[in-house]
Amino acid sequence: MLFDTYEQKGLLFNMNFKEASGSYAAYRGDLVLELGEVGDALGHRKPPVSTIKNTIVLAENDKIKLYVGSLDDLTLLPKVLDYYQADFAPDVKIILFVVNIDKPLVIELGGLSIAAIGMQEGLIWNELIDLAALDKGDFKGQSASEKIVTVYKALGDYKPKGDKVSFDGAMTRTVELTRAGRGPV
Template structure:
């Protein structure tokens, strides 16, 4: 499966779960996803820590193609890193919604044929924010496995309408600011 391959290549970090959903060839993952790998650090081939990661990643794969991608990016430029590294794994109908710390307004960007909804976020957990944006309540997920919760989120995208205009990456860069995230977890 796709996420096993990512795991073997040390692209998954701080894994919350990686598991099969009820449908055939459907798998879900939550954790961190490496966007830019660290350099080789020694003669034994061990790598230095990643240069860039997507935090709070929520991924769904069907038939070894990414059908849902969500998570938190510290900077808008990380979107191009994500696309460069993973575009070969995109499903034609992939749904993508990223919470981006350094943008000032909601917008949409089309890259590699996929529309990426981008929403500003300086605090909070991407999974919780995703549920809010998709208007899902905890009761909608009650009794479901972790993987099935991700499948439910994917199904809700059918009625999701992204806010903000569709802009180019160059135009999107004009809506960035020097904003830092307030925190990633319990202190």
């Protein structure tokens, strides 16, 4: 399974689950965009330098069909492609929630059209099911991976909003925003 390979390479971080169901495999958690340096003589690594947070990834026959996550900074987008593009299916749907943009964009990079949506706070899963026009009742009795398959199928005719721009064009549209943090009330 694709996610087992990622785990062996140390690319899974803060994993919620990885699960297979038929020809599908699903993962939720963070994915590493830059491995931490080796920290000791036994080869244990320090925490990753950068990650894409709260990813929701669905693979079918070891090819990624749905790739969703949150980037703190748009400058990390090329690292997503460096690490994961070789595993993307030709018809992959990529939806990224980016902290430092304030208007939706469709970024053309590496032969892909990537939906980028500004989001400083909120839950990726909730935002994604809103995009798919689903509600909690649509997931009754489903396993974690089946829920992601349901979202993927509901996104079948999803058309991202926003101006189509190159990555360089998108970089001119970033804003000075950071992820909203919440502490104890």
